[in-house]
Amino acid sequence: MYAVILAGGSGTRFWPKSREQLPKQLLKITGQGTMIQNTLDRMTPVIPPDNTWVITNENHALETCRQLKPMGFCPSRLIAEPVGRNTAAAIGYSARILSESDPDATMAVFPADHAITTLEAFCELLQRAKTVAKKGHLVTLGIKPLAPETGYGYIKQGQALEDGAFKVDRFVEKPDQQTAETYLKESGYYWNSGMFVWKVSTLLDEIKIHLPELHAQLDALATNTFEAKGQYPYRMLNESGRNIFSSLKSISIDYGLMEKSNNTAVLPANIGWNDVGAWTALADVSVKDSRGNVIAGNVIAVDNSESIIQGGNRLVATLGLKNMIVVDTPDALLVCPKDQAQDVKKIVEQIKLEKRPEAVTSMTEIRPWGSYTILQKDANYQVKRIEVLPGELLSLQSHHHRSEHWTIISGTAQAQVDEVSHNLTRNQSIEIPQGAKHRLVNSGESPLIIIEVQLGDKLDENDITRYEDKYGRA
Template sequence: MQLIPCIIAGGAGTRLWPVSREAMPKPFMRLPDGESLLQKTFNRASQLDGVESVLTVTNRDVYFRTVDDYRLLNKRQRSLEFLLEPFGRNTAPAIAAAALHVQARYGDDAQLLILPADQLITDVAAFETAVQSARKLADQGWLVTFGLVPSRAETGFGYIEKGQALSSEAYQVARFVEKPDAVTAQNYVEGGLHLWNAGMFCMRVDVLLAELESHAPALLAAVRQCLAQCTSKEGRNELQIELDSTSFALAPDISIDYALMERSQKVAVVPCEMGWSDIGSWQAIRELSAADENGNRCNGEVVLHDVTNCYIDSKKRLVGAVGLDNLIIIDTPDALLIADANRSQEVKVIAQELKRQGHPAYLLHNTVTRPWGTYTVLEEGKRFKIKRIVVKPQASLSLQMHHHRSEHWIVVSGMARVTNGEDEFMLDTNESTFIKPGHTHRLVNPGVIDLVMIEVQSGEYLGEDDIVRFTDVYGRVPEAAKI
């Protein structure tokens, strides 16, 4: 039977603000070795024996960034398949959609390996061994979950209680347990019957769908109706399926644990130790690197005096610190976080408050990724904004128009093909053009190196939503989206 890894890439990662933001969430965070959590998950999945295709369920808005991360690593030319959600509806609808898709494409006996995109696993060999054990159980009709042998009394995770032994490698699940208090968590560690719930699963799609039909029929019906109305696009080694937003909104917003795993009598668990971390806080990030003689871990240029046990991440600016202990300091171009390391879980409160206020720092960084490249806001004030725009080779912005602003484009490096009103022409390095309000325009990089430009906007309104698109190679017409 065929194994289809399914990477579930959802969530905002609010506890890792200001690096993780709603439009550029935790799976895209670069770890000290330069790889993102998403890339590490893709590597683990694509290198399993027999895997020819990797399925990803993610938000439509981060599709292009996801593909960019994958293509850097996909040297074995695995087929890339995507189920693109218009908005998040938790793990149960995502997994149901994946199962229905895999059943239709690969048959009833295909096995689905569910992998969250934002987890770190350092012992890949142990992971592969656990997957092999899970596949044997899945072929016998079990819904298999992976239980992590706890290394400490942890109140932030859910637990799985082991029941009857099914083999030397696996147990039937007696019950799932909510996040416990400290005393209960310590008892779990000492008792040896409880495992951390990793949120990873392996199961045959026909068994999974039959159990969903039995325990969550309304959810399955809603997702099946959604897939019947979706649109798809298939090219060389790549398939995109966009879930219909109207019908997807009717699917219950519920986790797979609540919808199915806690109700089914066919759930097994494979205990494993694989160097796992959910990277759920800055405290967890801190533990990934070695401390100096004072217990400090620093990324970037720092000058410290009488500073101990601190984590400082500032890649752009020098940080000077005096007389500090056990703090987390995260500096980004537009936001600075200072937190007591013992309260790093509470960083999510900051992100939630920014979202409540409608502050842009909860959503975007100063540098914003788009399908064609990136833009960085260098400076802005009343009636003006200055951006640095980088367009990838052969990439193109949409043909568009602005009602309220003019734009002055200056080429810093590379070559640009510009549409400005009725005219189309080339711009070389150090050349520029001026675009009046109401004029249609487009920017294309026809070259083989990045096109770097400075854009100066001026006008009475400079919001990103002042865009009327006419044509777009990335499918963003007729939707009113941001460049």
């Protein structure tokens, strides 16, 4: 059995920690690992990492590979989408690529950002789902409802099948409160988890019937897929493939296929599932204090109850809060009532309307070579902490409007300034004059960390002229 992890979401309800450039699935929200690491880890007893595929936006491909490769994931099994086109396109494209190596494969599909706490039951469920799928069914995992939730779609079970599964009678859109309460009282209704198991051949046959326009493009997408060069040879589309994928209709697999097929089955699941769809989900998947608070980070909380308080490096002090959410990051602070957690996305929409950067980026930005964090910024100076991964290097570049000063904090650097190369270690520094061609290389085996001070009248990322670049940006 193979797994496909869907990792294309933006996680707007988890702003301000989740941003477009580093979304929820790449963050530590519910445990020691990031959400996508936790997703890969929980499947390992049934589906080994080298049988797992990931499909994500091309902007997140490198960071996803970095997070998963140490766990045994093979970077060539990451598929990079040029744009988001919903789950039907992502699943269809992944299935077509998987079919090249194993046309008779059984394929399980999981969102990257859910939480599951009953792991033994989850693994046993996957084995049963595989058995049902091998008999030609499109299997969806239905969660036994615990409350009259109006935020989920529902599945109504029909005729009993083998291995505890049922034919799907119908899929139901997100209900109102009264209808959800009725579903909870009646037996045979399940939350739609967005997790599926099927044979690749069955899925592709069903896509051909119900999504013929998508099916007609899958061969062309596969033909125009190639492996990127470098340390992480993930799969991406060439220009023709990008144009094809961008032209696909944006439609969910539920609406485009599952609701139309007569070949669907639901397997009831009691696995401690949570879709972690908003900050309030932390109350269900995290340890709470004696007053029902979920507190993390540098926080002093006095007389608070039933609140979620997430601090960072600076002190967050709260007093007398009840049913509130407080999330602090270096460049943005969220304060809202818990019953409006689903509306955090409205804040993100407003930030975008005002063309502010906080919806897209944070003070830390991921780059192909590592990352940088803005420590201080003013009109004519900026201070950054730069981390370069072992063996990586920045582009050969120059700046027309600023000079730079580098101080090595840890690691070993090779700094090129014009035609001269300098080897630098901890507590050594070097000046980069305005207009000089320069490059920074991590020549050691541990991360290289430097403090960069920029001085000039233009300090944004647009003041970069690249002459050579390992990552194709010159």
